[in-house]
Amino acid sequence: MKVRIFVTLKDGVLDPQGKAIHHALESLDFKGVNDVRAGKLIELDVDPSVTREEIDKMCDKLLANTVIENYQIELPETAS
Amino acid sequence: MQSAVIVFPGSNCDRDMAVALETVSGNKPHMVWHGDSELPSGLDIIAIPGGFSYGDYLRSGAMASRSSIIKPVIEAANRGVKILGVCNGFQILTETGLLPGALMRNSNINFVCKDAELEVTNNTTVFTSRYAKNESISIPVAHHDGNFFADSETLDRLENEGRVVFRYRSDINGSSRNIAGIINEAGNVLGMMPHPERAIDAKHGGTDGLALFESLLN
Numbered sequence: 033m034k035v036r037i038f039v040t041l042k043d044g045v046l047d048p049q050g051k052a053i054h055h056a057l058e059s060l061d062f063k064g065v066n067d068v069r070a071g072k073l074i075e076l077d078v079d080p081s082v083t084r085e086e087i088d089k090m091c092d093k094l095l096a097n098t099v100i101e102n103y104q105i106e107l108p109e110t111a112s
Numbered sequence: 113m114q115s116a117v118i119v120f121p122g123s124n125c126d127r128d129m130a131v132a133l134e135t136v137s138g139n140k141p142h143m144v145w146h147g148d149s150e151l152p153s154g155l156d157i158i159a160i161p162g163g164f165s166y167g168d169y170l171r172s173g174a175m176a177s178r179s180s181i182i183k184p185v186i187e188a189a190n191r192g193v194k195i196l197g198v199c200n201g202f203q204i205l206t207e208t209g210l211l212p213g214a215l216m217r218n219s220n221i222n223f224v225c226k227d228a229e230l231e232v233t234n235n236t237t238v239f240t241s242r243y244a245k246n247e248s249i250s251i252p253v254a255h256h257d258g259n260f261f262a263d264s265e266t267l268d269r270l271e272n273e274g275r276v277v278f279r280y281r282s283d284i285n286g287s288s289r290n291i292a293g294i295i296n297e298a299g300n301v302l303g304m305m306p307h308p309e310r311a312i313d314a315k316h317g318g319t320d321g322l323a324l325f326e327s328l329l330n
Contacts, residue, residue, distance in 0.1 A: 045216070045261060046216070046219060046259075046261075046286065048216070048217045048218065048219050048220070048221045048259070048286070049217060049221065052221050093178075094170070094174065094178060095170070097171055097174070097207065097214055099206075099212075099213065099214045099261075099262070100214045100216060100261060
């Protein structure tokens with residue numbers, strides 16, 4: 033089972049990489065980009081027996097630093 | 113004074129740290145590998161050195177802070193053993209939760225490598241008693257992720273409790289309130305981005321770091 037975890041900086045935490053990307057887009061003459069935030073996508077291939085609760089724990093204990101980051105877990109749509 | 117230096121894959125200031133500790137104490141530090149699960153007994157101080165443990169994968173210090181030696185390090189910290197984390201060591205200490213906040217990418221996204229002018233904000237700690245209050249010192253920095261971040265409530269608490277130990281004289285990396293080093297509530301765990309072990313010999317270009325190691329002898 034493929035699980036996707038999106039790790040993003042919390043609102044209000046300065047994102048220097050996002051700012052640099054934003055600046056680079058502007059220097060390439062792309063207009064209308066108001067803000068850029070950079071994050072991480074982590075893909076896990078896990079046994080179907082792994083629960084959502086366990087994945088939450090993985091995020092809290094290692095994959096995200098919850099002092100500065102939020103995470104969002106995307107599970108595959110369950111087969112009917 | 114009995115000391116240990118924890119060595120991770122990618123540590124690169126471990127031997128400098130060992131030289132600094134041996135210079136002041138006359139005793140060779142124990143070099144302890146990250147995969148060990150116990151520390152030598154009778155330690156007075158454990159140093160977590162700078163470097164790029166695990167290639168800074170995931171986040172700086174994230175992998176190292178979950179390695180097997182960290183559990184006994186946390187237990188030692190809770191018993192009152194002094195812990196000094198420098199640079200990557202500071203990042204590791206925040207990742208373990210022994211120190212609050214996080215070290216983020218420098219605000220100008222550049223790697224900063226130079227001598228930094230610091231203020232000794234608190235000279236009453238076990239790490240800084242040989243400095244004068246508000247003394248200006250010059251200590252090398254070399255980091256990409258030294259931008260100290262904590263929420264304003266945490267920052268206020270650190271300031272009010274005298275737990276900001278070192279401050280940059282000018283903004284070099286975007287750190288909140290120019291914080292360069294902080295200490296835990298109990299006063300035995302210090303984390304700092306600048307490298308005092310790189311300023312203990314005149315041949316280094318300065319000896320302003322020596323007083324930190326000498327303070328440990330008290």
